[in-house]
Amino acid sequence: MSARMLAWAYLSQVALGPCAPLVELVASVGPEEAARAVREAALPEVLRTRTEARRALDTAERDLERLDRLGGRLITPDDEEWPAWKLLGFEGVDARRDRDAAVPLALWAIGGGTLVEVTERAVAVVGTRAASGYGEHVTARFVEDLCGAGWTVVSGAAYGIDGVAHRAALAAGAPTVAVLACGVDRAYPAGHARMLRDIADRGLVVSEYSPGVAPARHRFLARNRLVAGLSDAVLVVEAGARSGARNTAAWSGRLGRPVLAVPGPVTSAASVGCHRMIRDGDAQLVARAEDVMAAAGPITPGESEAGPARRLDSLSAVELSVYEALPTTRAIGVQELSEQSGQPLAAVRGALPTLELEGLVGRDETGWSRRR
Amino acid sequence: MSARMLAWAYLSQVALGPCAPLVELVASVGPEEAARAVREAALPEVLRTRTEARRALDTAERDLERLDRLGGRLITPDDEEWPAWKLLGFEGVDARRDRDAAVPLALWAIGGGTLVEVTERAVAVVGTRAASGYGEHVTARFVEDLCGAGWTVVSGAAYGIDGVAHRAALAAGAPTVAVLACGVDRAYPAGHARMLRDIADRGLVVSEYSPGVAPARHRFLARNRLVAGLSDAVLVVEAGARSGARNTAAWSGRLGRPVLAVPGPVTSAASVGCHRMIRDGDAQLVARAEDVMAAAGPITPGESEAGPARRLDSLSAVELSVYEALPTTRAIGVQELSEQSGQPLAAVRGALPTLELEGLVGRDETGWSRRR
Structure with missing residues (x-):
């Protein structure tokens, strides 16, 4: 049971449901650092309030063990099976109108x-x-x-x-x-x-x-x-x-x-x-x-009509940094891409489907590469 | 059995269904003159072709008698019960696309x-x-x-x-x-x-x-x-x-x-x-x-938001001539209005509902008058 997995489990049981600011925190500092910040209440006001009631209650180890006995697992943005592509949809929802329109932190399965x-x-x-x-x-x-x-x-x-x-x-x-x-x-x-x-x-x-x-x-x-x-x-x-x-x-x-x-x-x-x-x-x-x-459906990727320059203009800062960290001559894995781009793993995983949809990146068995 | 009514019955059995050019001819010269023109084939090419097969076949008197024995009647644009208002809708239909999108000549009832x-x-x-x-x-x-x-x-x-x-x-x-x-x-x-x-x-x-x-x-x-x-x-x-x-x-x-x-x-x-x-x-x-x-519905007449000048702009030539023929100080009947405006009775009856809907004319027991 890795410290990182325990951090995910802890964060999930503290959030106890959709919590956009916590998802953002994890995306920017990673789950372990986020878990530490929650435990110590070293947080912006909005997150301190949202996590106050449950931050002292750490059932992560027990929860993971219980799930393990049932043959289950905790699926996180670190995992290959995380449906980043599908869950991207929530980023388009106006979070001010829909307070709970957040990507889930992780999914127990x-x-x-x-x-x-x-x-x-x-x-x-x-x-x-x-x-x-x-x-x-x-x-x-x-x-x-x-x-x-x-x-x-x-x-x-x-x-x-x-x-x-x-x-x-x-x-x-x-x-x-x-x-x-x-x-x-x-x-x-x-x-x-x-x-x-x-x-x-x-x-x-x-x-x-x-x-x-x-x-x-x-x-x-x-x-x-x-x-x-x-x-x-x-x-x-x-x-x-x-x-x-x-x-x-x-x-x-x-x-x-x-x-x-x-x-x-x-x-x-x-x-x-x-x-x-x-x-x-x-x-x-x-x-x-x-x-x-x-x-x-089906949704057909790569059918964007805009040219490459136009497409780069529409990218977020995170997506652009991930794109620019990709080599064109070889494919690299998400871990290396995270290091090269300086973006956390979750952010890399979140950015890649958009880049792929825009036809800017390609993927093979060894990892991801830049197109053109 | 008036000559006018016989003319309507004759025209109806010659047309035998929707016939926009014949409706237009009747609107401009009246049913008796139209019937004479059809009988003599003194018609524009399109109408001569459309009426050729049946113009010699005058069953008007027999048709009206047959209907009379059944307690029925032939309703024409001359009658108060003619639903001019409802049938106006056909004027908005593109007759080139819908050859049969004509107001009926008359209705047997x-x-x-x-x-x-x-x-x-x-x-x-x-x-x-x-x-x-x-x-x-x-x-x-x-x-x-x-x-x-x-x-x-x-x-x-x-x-x-x-x-x-x-x-x-x-x-x-x-x-x-x-x-x-x-x-x-x-x-x-x-x-x-x-x-x-x-x-x-x-x-x-x-x-x-x-x-x-x-x-x-x-x-x-x-x-x-x-x-x-x-x-x-x-x-x-x-x-x-x-x-x-x-x-x-x-x-x-x-x-x-x-x-x-x-x-x-x-x-x-x-x-x-x-x-x-x-x-x-x-x-x-x-x-x-x-x-x-x-x-x-309900359709509420007189709720037009446009001002009177604006409303006059939207009128057809026939509607405008009917409007201008109306006095503001007294009400007149449709017969007089037809004479004053130079428009056939059917055209007057067709125009009045639009004018009323636009809030431009009013009606009382003695007839129609101009508003304002």
Whole structure:
């Protein structure tokens, strides 16, 4: 158990959910230095306040051991499987309006899937707990078609649409990702304990919350952002007038990703939320899985129309320093790139997908290099 | 039976459907002079071609007698009940693109309702002949609510959604308007003969086609334009992939009026057309009758924000000459206004609603006057 890993675990259990200033601190000084600063309260006012309640409570070692016994792991920005690409979306969200619109510090996970791989082409399939027979039928049909075409289904493991979506993915022999609003060691809802074990067998059960953390209302909202954040689009199959699924959909909209809703009978209370979203222009109507796939992707990298100079202009300071540290004649690994650029590992990992998308950098088995 | 009325009937049976150049000729020289010109083929090339096949066939007297025996009448732009206001919409349609986007010459009608009154606040309710139980249920519910709020339902008397819409209106004790693609003396479809008699009892059965004319495919399309033209909005309850209801909806769109569609189960073939229209942005999703009423109106006259000078600028030459012929100190009738302005009666009747909408003219029991 490395000191760095213990620092990540400590920071995660202190943050206990989205905390943009802490993510920024870690990105600039690294997890160990950030953990030391939190412990000693050597922090700017905003972070001191946010970490005050839990900074003395260091359960990092116990949490990591507990997860290890369950065959799980803590996925951090240090890891190859960290889905930096997907989570980049949160950087475009106005954090002043959405206080909790943060990249997660780290993700606790149980399961045989590799996070960055299983979420490479992913659709969140969500909906009301009070699903109708129609909703269950339609969910199963959409999921079967999505999985058949190689898409992963991400959801929240709740009763109703979520559960049907996960089960249909498992039945299709496809990996699926359940994002929990509690520790991954807890089966919530209890009636889905068996299903969660099945999900872990082939896909992943992930959470921003350390082992043992209980579900709570605000954690469901924070969890919804990760369901959207790990997906290329959110599909709402059924939603009542006040369904939590609409919250997940709103996150997808804020991330600039498609929000899709399935219509249903206007006589069904379970479709009221979907119809309202379509009517208000907050969601696009989809009637078949093909509609979902057409809206959700594929994203084709390197199709930027701007020239290289123009593209460099649009880079952040961090991205530019990472770009300039890259050699054109050979490929280097992220560790060396971090040293050359003076940027922390997490920042390097965060910058590379943008640079790749812009067609500025390339990657092979030995690492990254500058293009042109 | 006046010579003028015989001229209208003759022109209608010669045109046998939409014929924009003939409508223009009548508007400029009046029906009797137009009828003489048609009989003698003293016409511009385009009109000579269009009227050639039927100009020798004068069934006007017989048609009017036949209609009279059925208690019907021929409604023309001369009549107070002519819905000039509603039909004005066709003037905004590009006739080069839509050859048949013409105001009807006249309308043959049977029924106790007054056309301009029953269509004052009207919604076309249309849909597939192959309606599902869901579609029938939803149609009845929407129509009941619309009629309860004082709206008239216009439809095409076909099997399926059309028939359910008319019947629900009758059950609600409300007038309803059936627009046929054949003569109003013919019951089409035959299975709806009883329903058509019930509609005539309280509302109106109308057609652009003279008595005896048989239904034909192109007449259904021309009929659809009148269903849309007599309504403030078109509501499609169910439509298959190739439903004629989508043609009616398209007319509403061309007229600049709302196109509304009810969603349904994505598993139902009868909702495919509705979903496609919503998805493509060709229709707005409606889930309740309240949504329909909110979209369809009410239109509040005199709310134009532009000043009088600005408003005069936007008038057509005909509208301006009618406006300028109006006195400010007293009200005059349309006959006098026609003489004063030098515009034919139909043109005067067509211009007045626009002028009223712009708040430029007012009307009392004795006639029309200029405002300000």
